[in-house]
Amino acid sequence: KAGVTQTPRYLIKTRGQQVTLSCSPISGHRSVSWYQQTPGQGLQFLFEYFSETQRNKGNFPGRFSGRQFSNSRSEMNVSTLELGDSALYLCASSVIPGANYEQYFGPGTRLTVT
Amino acid sequence: AQRVTQPEKLLSVFKGAPVELKCNYSYSGSPELFWYVQYSRQRLQLLLRHISRESIKGFTADLNKGETSFHLKKPFAQEEDSAMYYCALKDTDKLIFGTGTRLQVFP
Numbered sequence: 001k002a003g004v005t006q007t008p009r010y011l012i013k014t015r016g017q018q019v020t021l022s023c024s025p026i027s028g029h030r031s032v033s034w035y036q037q038t039p040g041q042g043l044q045f046l047f048e049y050f051s052e053t054q055r056n057k058g059n060f061p062g063r064f065s066g067r068q069f070s071n072s073r074s075e076m077n078v079s080t081l082e083l084g085d086s087a088l089y090l091c092a093s094s095v096i097p098g099a100n101y102e103q104y105f106g107p108g109t110r111l112t113v114t
Numbered sequence: 115a116q117r118v119t120q121p122e123k124l125l126s127v128f129k130g131a132p133v134e135l136k137c138n139y140s141y142s143g144s145p146e147l148f149w150y151v152q153y154s155r156q157r158l159q160l161l162l163r164h165i166s167r168e169s170i171k172g173f174t175a176d177l178n179k180g181e182t183s184f185h186l187k188k189p190f191a192q193e194e195d196s197a198m199y200y201c202a203l204k205d206t207d208k209l210i211f212g213t214g215t216r217l218q219v220f221p
Contacts, residue, residue: 031207042213045208048207048208056206056207103209106157
């Protein structure tokens with residue numbers, strides 16, 4: 001079974017631009033979560049989607065948004081990029097939400113904002 | 115507020131030595147805790163969860179509600195255990211991660 005895939009793997013943007021990252025979950029998984037990983041803050045939860053609905057949202061500004069499609073693929077968008085948005089963005093999928101269902105992580109998208 | 119604390123950024127041991135990676139949590143309710151591991155150039159992956167009470171790759175972790183701790187232990191470290199370890203707390207279906215501890219096992 002193919003793992004979680006994220007595209008693109010690397011991205012360089014300039015301040016003020018916007019960016020869209022994509023995540024394809026494991027086949028059959030319907031829950032997708034997004035995390036931001038930085039050296040200073042570690043892994044921080046962004047949001048979670050299940051059945052095309054956002055179920056949870058972390059403490060990030062409104063510039064960070066996401067969506068999920070009917071095939072469970074998910075995208076996250078960051079508008080008006082700031083230097084501090086440079087990070088590794090991880091996507092994780094699980095069959096359905098809940099502690100009993102393991103989250104499988106993708107390789108991440110490395111975003112650099114210059 | 116819900117929080118996970120991993121006090122050590124780096125833990126260095128020699129092969130064969132015991133290992134204990136510390137994790138403390140703050141949570142109002144019954145916690146669900148996990149340990150995740152990230153080996154060099156690999157994805158973050160689940161190592162173990164407290165509800166399973168299992169030993170994975172020789173690692174165990176016991177939830178101590180009195181001390182609000184979920185320390186990860188292994189009696190004899192191996193070089194292949196070198197990795198980044200994250201303790202995580204499940205809070206309404208989202209994971210709250212600690213800042214991680216890098217374990218270095220020297221030969």
